Amino acid sequence: MINLQPYQNPLYFGLLILALIPEIICLLMGKRFRWYETIVSLIFLMLTFGGTKIHEGLMLICYIVFESILTFAYLKYRKKDNRGSVFVIAIILSILPLVIVKITPAISGSQSIIGFLGISYLTFKTVGMLMEIRDGIIKEISLFKLLQFLLFFPTISSGPIDRYRRFIGDYDNTPSKEKYLKMLEKAVHYLFLGFLYKFVLAYFFGTVLLPIMSKGSLANGGISWWLVGYTYTYSMDLFFDFAGYSLFAVSISYFMGIETPMNFNRPFISKNIKDFWNRWHMTLSFWFRDYIYMRLVFFMMKRKVVKSRVLLGNIGYFTLFIIMGFWHGLTWYYIVYGLFHACAIIINDAWLRFKKKHQDKIPSNKFTELLAMFTTFNVVCFSFLIFSGFLDKLIFG
Amino acid sequence: MKEQVLDILVDLTGSEEVRDNLNLNLFDNGLLDSMATVQLLLELQTQLGIDVPISEFERSEWDTPNKIIAKVENN
Numbered sequence: 001m002i003n004l005q006p007y008q009n010p011l012y013f014g015l016l017i018l019a020l021i022p023e024i025i026c027l028l029m030g031k032r033f034r035w036y037e038t039i040v041s042l043i044f045l046m047l048t049f050g051g052t053k054i055h056e057g058l059m060l061i062c063y064i065v066f067e068s069i070l071t072f073a074y075l076k077y078r079k080k081d082n083r084g085s086v087f088v089i090a091i092i093l094s095i096l097p098l099v100i101v102k103i104t105p106a107i108s109g110s111q112s113i114i115g116f117l118g119i120s121y122l123t124f125k126t127v128g129m130l131m132e133i134r135d136g137i138i139k140e141i142s143l144f145k146l147l148q149f150l151l152f153f154p155t156i157s158s159g160p161i162d163r164y165r166r167f168i169g170d171y172d173n174t175p176s177k178e179k180y181l182k183m184l185e186k187a188v189h190y191l192f193l194g195f196l197y198k199f200v201l202a203y204f205f206g207t208v209l210l211p212i213m214s215k216g217s218l219a220n221g222g223i224s225w226w227l228v229g230y231t232y233t234y235s236m237d238l239f240f241d242f243a244g245y246s247l248f249a250v251s252i253s254y255f256m257g258i259e260t261p262m263n264f265n266r267p268f269i270s271k272n273i274k275d276f277w278n279r280w281h282m283t284l285s286f287w288f289r290d291y292i293y294m295r296l297v298f299f300m301m302k303r304k305v306v307k308s309r310v311l312l313g314n315i316g317y318f319t320l321f322i323i324m325g326f327w328h329g330l331t332w333y334y335i336v337y338g339l340f341h342a343c344a345i346i347i348n349d350a351w352l353r354f355k356k357k358h359q360d361k362i363p364s365n366k367f368t369e370l371l372a373m374f375t376t377f378n379v380v381c382f383s384f385l386i387f388s389g390f391l392d393k394l395i396f397g
Numbered sequence: 398m399k400e401q402v403l404d405i406l407v408d409l410t411g412s413e414e415v416r417d418n419l420n421l422n423l424f425d426n427g428l429l430d431s432m433a434t435v436q437l438l439l440e441l442q443t444q445l446g447i448d449v450p451i452s453e454f455e456r457s458e459w460d461t462p463n464k465i466i467a468k469v470e471n472n
Contacts, residue, residue, distance in 0.1 A: 135450035274430070289431055294451050297435045313432045352427070356411070 003051030005117075006157045007198070007248040012047075019043070020255050024184070027257050032174045037256065044153045049116065056116035063097055063119065067126045068146060070094055071133070075141060078133050087134045094130055098123040106330035118157045120327065122150055124287055129164050131291055138164060145171065154252035158245060160263045160283040170258045180257060187254035190247045198244025206237035217394065227394070231385040238384055239267065242281070267380075271372045273341070273348045276380055284324075293320045313349065318342045328387070337387040344379055398445070402466050405440045409433045419463040424456060434459075447472045 004012045019040045026033040049057030074090045098119055104112035132138040141164075149167050175183060213233050216226030246263035253260035261283050270276035277285045297316045299305075306312045318339075325338020355362055385391065406415045410428040415421060423429040429437070434454065441447045447469055459465055 132452040135452040137450060137452040290451065290454075294431050294435050294454075297432060298438065298451060301435060301439055309432065309436075316432070 001051040002047070003053050004047040006044075006048055006153075007194075007245060015047075016044070016252065020252070024255060027174065027180050028177065030174055030177060032257065038148075041148075041151065041153045045151060045156070048153070048157070053117075055113075059114050059116045060118075062114075063116070063122065064147070064150060066097070067094060067122070067150070068143065071126065071129055071141065071146065072143075074130055075133050075138070078136070082134070082136075087130075090130050091127060094126050095123055102326070102330060121156070121159045121161055124159075124161045124284075125150055125164070128161075128287065128291060131295070132164065152253075152258070154256070154258075155249045155260055158242075158249070160246055160249060160261050161287050162260055162283070166261075167258065175257050183254045183257065183259070187251045190251035190254070194244045194247035194251060196244075197240040197247060202237055202240035202244055205233050206241060209233045210237055214390070217390075221394070227385075230388075230390060231381050234388045234390065235381040235384045238388075239264070268377055269373055270376045270380070271369065272352070272376055273344045273379065274352075276376055277341075277345070280380075288320050288324060292323060293317070296320075310349075310353075314346050317345050317349075321345070331389065331392070333386050333389050333392055337383055340383050340386055344383070398470060399466050401445060402441075402469050403462065405437065405444065406462055406465070409436055409440070415462050419466075420461050422460050423462070424460050429460075437465075441469065445469065 004015075006012065023033050023037060023040065026036070045060075046057075049060055070090060070093055074086075077086060097114055101112045101115040101119055104110070104115075129138060129141075145168055146164075148171060149162070149164055152162070152167070155162065210230070210233050213226055213230040217224055217230050220226055243264045250260050250262055263282055263284075265279040265282065267276055267280040270279050277289075293316045296319055297312055300312055300315070306315065321338040321342035322335070323338075324341075325335040328334035328337070403416050406423075407413060410423065410433070412428055415423070415428065421428070435451075438449050438451065438454065441449060449468075449472070459468060
């Protein structure tokens with residue numbers, strides 16, 4: 001059987017559009033063609049996780065069975081009781097497969113056998129559900145809907161990370177004809193913007209320019225103009241590649257009448273680091289904000305663990321960004337990337353507090369705004385240089 | 398109820414503006430952030446006895462004084 005990775009080649013797009021046509025016609029007539037949708041999903045999952053990747057496919061099935069049992073068991077328990085310790089155990093169990101997949105390469109040097117494409121993103125979805133079950137916000141789950149949510153194929157490999165209640169709200173309803181027409185318009189726009197980003201711009205920056213910059217910097221060694229060039233080229237490649245992919249995922253979701261949230265909102269015009277995280281890989285940063293930062297701060301504030309608000313916020317930031325670093329992988333540069341952003345946002349917060357206090361003395365105009373954008377852009381690009389792992393190559397060969 | 402909510406908001410944002418303009422977007426104007434949101438939820442719990450789990454907090458539904466008051470009154 002053939003294997004097709006999502007959004008990689010013309011054949012995948014061709015098949016996808018063909019498969020979606022009957023669904024689009026149905027939605028235009030105001031009906032959701034549920035069983036057809038399910039069959040299309042299964043076919044595309046088989047294309048991605050079958051053939052040469054069948055091992056990943058089997059691991060995906062095992063993972064889904066495990067997480068479903070865990071989710072239903074916790075839901076059943078939560079209806080009777082609500083102990084913190086049981087919640088913590090449920091969370092640990094749900095992230096255990098991902099933790100194993102992330103730790104294995106650092107210990108044994110090879111990929112874990114239980115890994116598969118998209119395991120991180122499925123873990124985000126499941127953990128989010130467990131937290132909302134704990135909060136008593138998710139009260140009922142049907143197995144069919146749980147599977148539709150977790151295995152929603154347009155976003156399975158790399159997000160955007162949707163949320164159960166939001167997704168099911170879309171899935172249970174059929175958009176009105178006017179609304180669906182608008183969604184189609186956006187879907188087509190995103191699809192072509194995605195082509196531009198991924199196959200023109202990311203190709204240019206990543207495949208054409210980046211190797212030249214890489215060669216130049218390695219030949220010169222140390223800090224050189226080549227390294228500066230590498231930094232900005234890599235940043236552009238990272239953005240256009242991931243934003244391009246995300247646009248495809250959102251576009252295909254819209255064709256299917258599901259409003260998957262956007263992942264990027266012009267991140268390079270951010271005015272500060274906080275603004276940047278509200279614009280860059282948004283579904284991930286909002287996930288970290290809502291499920292880690294806010295919960296941790298709430299817990300510490302309620303228990304009065306720490307008195308100082310500032311210190312409390314900073315502990316929250318460090319926890320968030322260190323976890324984000326570890327999530328990217330167990331290498332020094334991912335961890336440093338996390339720490340760098342934690343420091344950047346803490347400095348940023350201190351500056352915002354200072355600015356608020358001395359509002360009358362600090363100028364604020366078009367020039368300062370441009371200066372803020374320029375500074376943020378450069379700080380962010382430097383953080384991507386750390387993230388790229390290129391320094392590892394440059395320093396340690 | 399409305400006054401109590403506004404008192405909490407003035408306290409958290411450090412700005413009287415929230416009293417004058419009930420449709421002011423608190424997040425876009427940098428008056429509230431995640432940290433202040435958590436404090437808001439805690440204050441609602443301790444002062445007014447209203448329990449809002451973090452999962453329930455959807456930014457777009459809580460971004461102006463009016464919306465927050467409406468949420469609290471409907472609770």
